[in-house]
Amino acid sequence: MKKRDTVFIGFMLFALFFGAGNLIYPVSLGMEAGTSYWPAIIGFVLTGVGLPIITVAAISLVKNGAIELAGRVHPMFAIIFTSIIYLAIGPFFGIPRAANVGFEMGIAPWTGGITATGLLLFTIVFFILVFITSLNPSKLVDTVGQYLTPVLFIAIIGLVIGSFFLLDGQAQPPAEKYSSQPFSSGFIEGYLTMDAIAALAFGIIVITALRERGVTSPKEITYRSVQAGLVTAAGLTAVYICIGWIGTKMASEGTYESGSMVLSAAADLMYGNIGTLLIGVIVLLACFTTCVGLTVACGQFFSKRFSRFSYKAVITFITIVSFAISNLGLNEIIAYSVPVLVFLYPIAIVLVILTFIGRFFSHSPYIYRGVVFLTAVVSLYDGLVEFGLPMSFAEPFITSLPFAEFSLGWIIPALIGGLAGWVISFFKAPRTSERYQN
Incomplete structure (x- = not known):
């Protein structure tokens, strides 16, 4: 296995983790932490990056992924708990949430706002593309790791570079929870990404990708998983720090209800309509890659545990349910x-x-x-x-x-x-x- 394959798997894992929430939470932290930003973001990175990567490493230590971890409690608990995990981060919550955020930040600004009809039309196209991309999980590293992730990186870099030169705001005094305990507050905020739960699903995708590239030794699988995880960790850490810094600069520009509004306002201040388009590209790519990763993970898990259902049948069910729940609204x-x-x-x-x-x-x-x-x-x-x-x-x-x-x-x-x-x-x-x- 070549070193570049490990890097591409790391890129793939980055894209799978990096959903819309991973953009929004660091920005909100930056606004609230203000002059206490650095200890707060360090705490955030420890849980928002550290826990998911550690979870991927834990999955690499067992043969059958999350089902084996839970099986050490009891076989029945393993089936029930792991199924709930996959359904929660998949069609019942994770996938519909990402699709909704992708619509609200990537499409709605150009179509006259958030409407039920607009959401319906968007999710039809969105989930057809998710289904097609998920049909061949062996191509996931190529599709996501080699192509989509670099585009996502370039879009984020464009946003970050602009913030250093085009945003003049100054960090403000920290909010109450960050004034006395900035590190611990950031530490808890890192839980909100929910990536440690998603890592239970994504870990098996990494292992599958490694095995398809000829890695069979358990020790080497763990070693390569950790290497890929470090690539992912470096990317996530850099993005969180830079995106959070945008939040500190935007605190003096006005009051915002959410991190998504902060990012949209920052992009508009820097680039105007082009900035709105840039944010749209970032969010759509982040949401799409996350949805594909979750669909593949759910498809592999349920088709393996319940062999009467083929992989194609499972991802068909996943995409249909995700589509239906997405139209309930965020x-x-x-x-x-x-x-x-x-x-x-x-x-x-x-x-x-x-x-x-x-x-x-x-x-x-x-x-x-x-x-x-x-x-x-x-x-x-x-x-x-x-x-x-x-x-x-x-x-x-x-x-x-x-x-x-x-x-x-x-x-x-x-x-x-x-x-x-x-x-x-x-x-x-x-x-x-x-x-x-x-």
């Missing part, structure tokens, strides 16, 4: 999907952590179950609260947990669950855990 999609992601994210994080440290306790299923169960209890509470359900009976306990104010209340329960599982494992036959080792 606000509706976010309203029902965010609570699910709030529930899933901590569980995904602890599974990745356990993958790296599991060899120290022979991947005991009891430790996995203890950690995941108590993590799930807390994250379920957070998800139900996000959904708007009254949880007053549990609120005093959950909110008193350490780190609860940062939505990290699950950390201590996870440690307690792991300790309980470790104790239980002493009373069980050691052979029980052998099935769960790599």
